[in-house]
Amino acid sequence: MTEPLPDPNFQVEQLLALLKATFPDRIRPEDEADLRARLQSSADRAAELRCHRLDFTDEPDVVFRAIPDGG
Amino acid sequence: MAAEFAFQPIRELARRIRSGKVRPTELTEYFLDRLGRLGPAYNALVTLTRERALREAAEAEADLRAGRDRGLLHGIPYGAKDLLAAAGYPTTWGAGPFREQRFDYDATVIRRLREAGAVLVGKLATVELAGGMGYTQPNAAFTGPGKNPWNPAFWSGGSSNGPGSAVAAGLVPFALGTETWGSIITPSAFCGVSGLRPTFGRVSRFGAMPLSWSLDKIGPMGLTADDCGIVLEAIAGPDPADPTTVDRPFSWELPEPDRRFRVGVVKGAAENAQAEVARNFEASLRVLAEFCTLEDVELPGLPFNELASTILFAEAGSVFEDFITSGRVAELTAPEDRYRPYAYLIVPAKDYLRALRLRKKAVRLLNDLFAPYDAVVSPSRLTVAGGIDQDFRTYMPPRTAGVPISAAENVAGLPGISVPNGFGQHGLPTGIQFTGVAFSEGRILGVAHAYQLRTDWHLHHPPVG
Numbered sequence: 001m002t003e004p005l006p007d008p009n010f011q012v013e014q015l016l017a018l019l020k021a022t023f024p025d026r027i028r029p030e031d032e033a034d035l036r037a038r039l040q041s042s043a044d045r046a047a048e049l050r051c052h053r054l055d056f057t058d059e060p061d062v063v064f065r066a067i068p069d070g071g
Numbered sequence: 072m073a074a075e076f077a078f079q080p081i082r083e084l085a086r087r088i089r090s091g092k093v094r095p096t097e098l099t100e101y102f103l104d105r106l107g108r109l110g111p112a113y114n115a116l117v118t119l120t121r122e123r124a125l126r127e128a129a130e131a132e133a134d135l136r137a138g139r140d141r142g143l144l145h146g147i148p149y150g151a152k153d154l155l156a157a158a159g160y161p162t163t164w165g166a167g168p169f170r171e172q173r174f175d176y177d178a179t180v181i182r183r184l185r186e187a188g189a190v191l192v193g194k195l196a197t198v199e200l201a202g203g204m205g206y207t208q209p210n211a212a213f214t215g216p217g218k219n220p221w222n223p224a225f226w227s228g229g230s231s232n233g234p235g236s237a238v239a240a241g242l243v244p245f246a247l248g249t250e251t252w253g254s255i256i257t258p259s260a261f262c263g264v265s266g267l268r269p270t271f272g273r274v275s276r277f278g279a280m281p282l283s284w285s286l287d288k289i290g291p292m293g294l295t296a297d298d299c300g301i302v303l304e305a306i307a308g309p310d311p312a313d314p315t316t317v318d319r320p321f322s323w324e325l326p327e328p329d330r331r332f333r334v335g336v337v338k339g340a341a342e343n344a345q346a347e348v349a350r351n352f353e354a355s356l357r358v359l360a361e362f363c364t365l366e367d368v369e370l371p372g373l374p375f376n377e378l379a380s381t382i383l384f385a386e387a388g389s390v391f392e393d394f395i396t397s398g399r400v401a402e403l404t405a406p407e408d409r410y411r412p413y414a415y416l417i418v419p420a421k422d423y424l425r426a427l428r429l430r431k432k433a434v435r436l437l438n439d440l441f442a443p444y445d446a447v448v449s450p451s452r453l454t455v456a457g458g459i460d461q462d463f464r465t466y467m468p469p470r471t472a473g474v475p476i477s478a479a480e481n482v483a484g485l486p487g488i489s490v491p492n493g494f495g496q497h498g499l500p501t502g503i504q505f506t507g508v509a510f511s512e513g514r515i516l517g518v519a520h521a522y523q524l525r526t527d528w529h530l531h532h533p534p535v536g
Binding site: 050 | 376378396424430
């Protein structure tokens with residue numbers, strides 16, 4: 001079990017600032033509150049997922065398949 | 072021209088074709104006229120595929136004359152959500168920036184329906200980019216908000232709004248929709264039609280707009296569960312162009328009339344539902360009790376909403392990374408779709424991979440839980456449709472409230488079918504959903520079909536044209 005992020009609000013403000021700096025003039029001031037809420041939700045989700053135990057045998061399902069005989 | 076072709080199930084139209092009461096070209100002209108004339112009233116139509124339809128219908132007719140009968144769909148017109156490539160016509164994905172986009176090939180599902188003799192009469196409206204950019208209200212496509220045939224002041228649901236409206240209004244006998252997270256079930260419930268979300272891997276996604284590679288599904292929407300079974304049989308099967316497809320034969324057979332089923336009822340699934348939705352669900356359970364053994368089923372306490380959101384946002388962020396970073400996202404219709412996707416660009420890889428790893432556990436648990444049942448039931452949606460000017464957040468309970476059945480099913484890639492089960496506020500339809508373990512479409516369709524034999528909600532149609 002891993003602890004959730006210690007301060008997700010701090011992360012969110014950093015990420016919002018990063019997005020605004022990376023994409024200047026794309027995010028209108030009136031849209032910031034909603035985007036901040038979306039980022040907060042992402043942080044909350046990540047924290048929730050980290051509360052569930054995984055071990056080394058828990059592999060993800062991935063689509064990759066090696067091509068047999070060189071394709 | 073006879074008006075009684077609208078609102079007829081596939082078997083009845085097929086019977087009329089075989090008996091010589093109607094020719095495929097005549098049927099096609101009828102639905103081309105009806106879709107072209109009435110589709111715009113519901114913002115359901117993107118492109119009428121007239122030339123292709125008449126050509127396919129003529130071929131179907133010639134084949135029948137020559138004794139080549141390709142089955143129940145032979146000569147039956149249909150519409151396809153405009154996320155699906157069809158050679159010769161634009162494939163707009165419902166988004167202004169892609170209005171001129173064309174592919175010179177058919178999506179596998181379109182090709183398979185052509186091979187089954189079906190006739191494509193129109194590309195149908197979708198919420199822009201399958202609703203994947205985070206829209207919060209119906210006006211989120213260059214075609215305008217999807218309008219509900221039961222009352223055009225209300226939404227038709229999303230993102231397969233065109234298929235939902237077109238089938239409900241009798242503008243096409245059936246349609247193809249897509250679902251990543253709710254996009255077949257929602258418009259089916261809101262419009263009062265039957266819509267099937269197949270198991271992930273049952274139907275090839277080749278030629279469909281990708282939104283989330285591990286969540287996207289393509290499925291039929293029709294008047295009845297039987298219609299959905301007939302169409303699924305035609306479009307299912309492995310496809311080298313889509314490596315996630317699975318070689319599991321699917322053959323739709325009507326269940327024995329006196330068959331009894333074992334059905335799970337999702338515990339707490341009607342909590343937070345509108346009173347009429349809960350009332351109709353209870354009434355449906357009473358009908359089911361006549362021919363099913365009902366048992367409560369409790370979903371495992373896993374973060375299904377968090378899994379679905381994390382996977383969807385990470386994959387959609389990758390699919391549309393160039394579109395978002397180029398700034399073209401600003402050309403979308405819904406104001407919120409122009410900035411919300413920026414959040415997708417910063418989902419950490421470790422969070423995405425953690426979600427995929429947890430998903431594997433969740434899939435096992437859910438399949439084990441559902442395995443004893445022919446179907447597991449819940450209300451398709453907790454509310455009826457809202458107004459076309461109404462923000463979803465003003466009437467839909469947040470996804471985090473209540474039992475996360477929709478997220479669970481989609482994360483696990485499980486099949487589900489919504490069929491109408493009554494009417495709620497404003498006289499709008501409500502639905503009941505039958506879900507099952509992976510690749511159990513035959514069983515859930517069987518229960519839904521048996522339910523429809525004992526009810527007449529699927530025989531109610533809006534007063535259209």
